[in-house]
Amino acid sequence: MPAVKIAPSVLASDLGNLNCECIRMMENGADWLHMDIMDGHFVPNIVMGAPVIASVSKAVPNIFMDCHMMVADPGKWVKDIADAGGASYTFHLEATDDPMDVVRQIKATKMRAAVAINPGTPASEISDELGNAVDMILVMTVWPGAGGQKFMKECMPKVAELRARFPDLDVEVDGGVGPKTIDRCADAGANVIVAGTAVFNHPKPKDVIAFLRVRCEEAQERIKRERERLANGEELPPSERKDYGDGRRSGYASGAITPLSYPRVYMSAAKREKLRRESQGAENRERPNMASLSGMSSLSMTTAVNGK
Numbered sequence: 001m002p003a004v005k006i007a008p009s010v011l012a013s014d015l016g017n018l019n020c021e022c023i024r025m026m027e028n029g030a031d032w033l034h035m036d037i038m039d040g041h042f043v044p045n046i047v048m049g050a051p052v053i054a055s056v057s058k059a060v061p062n063i064f065m066d067c068h069m070m071v072a073d074p075g076k077w078v079k080d081i082a083d084a085g086g087a088s089y090t091f092h093l094e095a096t097d098d099p100m101d102v103v104r105q106i107k108a109t110k111m112r113a114a115v116a117i118n119p120g121t122p123a124s125e126i127s128d129e130l131g132n133a134v135d136m137i138l139v140m141t142v143w144p145g146a147g148g149q150k151f152m153k154e155c156m157p158k159v160a161e162l163r164a165r166f167p168d169l170d171v172e173v174d175g176g177v178g179p180k181t182i183d184r185c186a187d188a189g190a191n192v193i194v195a196g197t198a199v200f201n202h203p204k205p206k207d208v209i210a211f212l213r214v215r216c217e218e219a220q221e222r223i224k225r226e227r228e229r230l231a232n233g234e235e236l237p238p239s240e241r242k243d244y245g246d247g248r249r250s251g252y253a254s255g256a257i258t259p260l261s262y263p264r265v266y267m268s269a270a271k272r273e274k275l276r277r278e279s280q281g282a283e284n285r286e287r288p289n290m291a292s293l294s295g296m297s298s299l300s301m302t303t304a305v306n307g308k
């Protein structure tokens with residue numbers, strides 16, 4: 001399985017001191033910085049764009065910016081983000097008719113290409129062709145648009161399914177991830193961990209980052225053992241099964257996750273329109289809107305600056 005990467009989401013940082021916040025996180029062990037870019041159309045919030053990415057790139061040597069593009073027209077910003085110093089470009093499947101074309105545009109730059117799916121989008125919408133073309137798949141574990149939301153554990157079977165289909169791909173989770181929810185993500189096979197509030201709002205971000213990493217590495221060892229045993233037709237001892245208490249066990253041990261084959265499919269226009277509207281909050285009351293965003297971490301400053 002690919003190496004564990006911990007990517008603090010700057011949405012929860014003191015955005016007025018973004019360069020210092022990124023440096024602080026790198027000094028505390030972050031592998032990547034997760035940059036939340038929103039256009040006010042795909043999601044009902046606006047945070048930053050390419051000029052801010054360029055400014056951070058100049059000020060923070062060796063930073064790896066994992067740019068999460070919560071935007072309605074993902075092809076439009078590829079060149080700007082690449083020129084600004086973005087290292088990875090994640091677009092939303094719900095935002096495009098032709099995901100392979102967006103991947104081609106990203107690959108024409110030096111950036112890594114990644115595709116994200118919202119909580120309402122099934123993993124089966126990622127075709128084999130798309131999964132094999134990207135460097136990473138992001139499974140959102142909250143509705144995009146704001147930090148500080150509750151982790152949606154119901155997204156975990158999608159992580160396990162994608163890990164089973166794409167064993168060597170980076171699989172990222174984002175939203176409500178922290179010490180209390182990391183085990184579910186890690187056991188399902190996620191290896192790129194985005195955490196905003198849990199890291200930036202903690203007085204010792206180094207400890208949180210180290211904890212998330214260790215839990216993922218331990219889970220990877222478990223999954224490796226499980227794979228080997230299942231390949232040999234062996235039963236797993238109950239002590240080595242992760243039981244969530246709701247009838248499900250970890251993706252591999254449960255045997256419930258079958259790596260099916262998904263041919264190239266483009267969503268029907270009607271389905272894409274539904275998923276797109278859902279992302280904007282038009283069809284989902286749970287989805288954050290501007291009123292519900294106002295108390296959340298994206299709009300409030302962390303008190304954890306300089307560890308105070």
Ligand SMILES: O=C(CO)[C@H](O)[C@H](O)COP(=O)(O)O
Binds near residue numbers: 009197
């Ligand atoms: O993409 C995002 C929201 O759209 C954020 O990256 C995500 O919510 C992380 O924040 P937190 O860890 O505080 O939930």
